[in-house]
Amino acid sequence: MQTCTSSLRGRRPSAVAGVAELDVTPVMNMFIILIPFLISMTAFTHLASHEFSLPGDEAADHVTERSELPLTVAVGTEGLLVAQGEVVVAEFPRQASGLDLAGLTALLQSQNPERLIIAVDSPVVTADVVACLDACAAAGCQDVGLAAGTGVVLSEVSP
Amino acid sequence: MNTQRGSLIKNKTAKAAPARLQLTSLVDMMVILVVFLLKSFSVEGQLVTPAAGLELPNSSSRTLLEAGLMIEVGPRLVRVDGREILATSDLSADEEAAAAKLSAALAGTQIRPGSTPVLVQADRGLDYNHLSRILRACAVAGWTDVTLVVLEVQS
Known part of the structure; x- marks a missing residue:
């Protein structure tokens, strides 16, 4: 008995208790299958869309009179101008940060127009047009059209 | 002499002991990777790959893309x-x-007009006049359903 106690006293506690070794091989196997599958199904960029319905070729000759135009948002290099027919409703000059889209959204929310046209001047970039479409959508405008330079409604944007 | 030979045998067995790989850090890394991949996992997959060399405009639109020309x-x-x-x-x-x-x-x-929409990927810095001309050409060719591809901004 004395000999047994002395031999235990000499050993390290871990050696006495026996350290449990985790076998991680099945976990690693699972990860090796799971990671390629997840990589193949991962969307690193989320793409969305703005849908248009273009009028056919015959609509190219149709010119809308300025007085007949619904609420129109003119996007230019100086900023935004909102007009109803020939009457200017509001102007939003371009700020250092870009277009005053918050002001446009607030105005459109107060006006609540049934139909809206976005007329784009040159050389406005596509990002500004998309930002205007977003502002119109945020204001709840359902029927938004894009105008060509001559006043022809080029396309209708779905909500 | 006998004692010397015994010590050599002992050293040989000590050298032949199997090397143990420390997998803990590798498992940690894999767990982080799996969590990240699960977060950006998309059930629908990606129908459209953003074109190389152009930056798509940011948008708050949530409309999903369909496949097309x-x-x-x-x-x-x-x-x-x-x-x-x-x-x-x-x-x-x-x-x-x-x-x-x-x-x-x-x-x-190969695709006929009307069967699928036209997906337009336009650079965010592109003059809208250029895009307008492309849209007009699409309308003339009979492609009246046009989808402008944008980069969804996570809010």
């Missing part, structure tokens, strides 16, 4: 269905020739 309008080149058709500068330099080239390219695709 792809038109890429970059700062330098216009591609229809992956084929280079014309230089972007040609859209303003020679409008009629550019429209003719675009119409021919749209007519030369």
Whole structure:
């Protein structure tokens, strides 16, 4: 008995208790299958869309009179101008940060127009047009059209 | 002599002991990776791959994309269905020739107009006039359903 106690006293506690070794091989196997599958199904960029319905070729000759135009948002290099027919409703000059889209959204929310046209001047970039479409959508405008330079409604944007 | 030989045998067995790999850090890394991948996992997959060399405009739109005929309008080149058709500068330099080239390219695709929409990937810095001309060419060719591809901004 004395000999047994002395031999235990000499050993390290871990050696006495026996350290449990985790076998991680099945976990690693699972990860090796799971990671390629997840990589193949991962969307690193989320793409969305703005849908248009273009009028056919015959609509190219149709010119809308300025007085007949619904609420129109003119996007230019100086900023935004909102007009109803020939009457200017509001102007939003371009700020250092870009277009005053918050002001446009607030105005459109107060006006609540049934139909809206976005007329784009040159050389406005596509990002500004998309930002205007977003502002119109945020204001709840359902029927938004894009105008060509001559006043022809080029396309209708779905909500 | 006998004692010496015994110590050598002991050393040999100590050298032959199997090396133990420390997998803890590897498992930690894999767990982080799996969590990240699960976070950006998309059940629908990605129908459209953003074109190389152009930056799509940011948008708050949540409308999902459908597959269709792809038109890429970059700062330098216009591609229809992956084929280079014309230089972007040609859209303003020679409008009629550019429209003719675009119409021919749209007519030369395997997909018939009306069956699927046209997906337009336009660079965020592109002059809208150029995009407008492409949309007009699409309308003339009979492609009236157009989808403008944008980069969804996570709010």
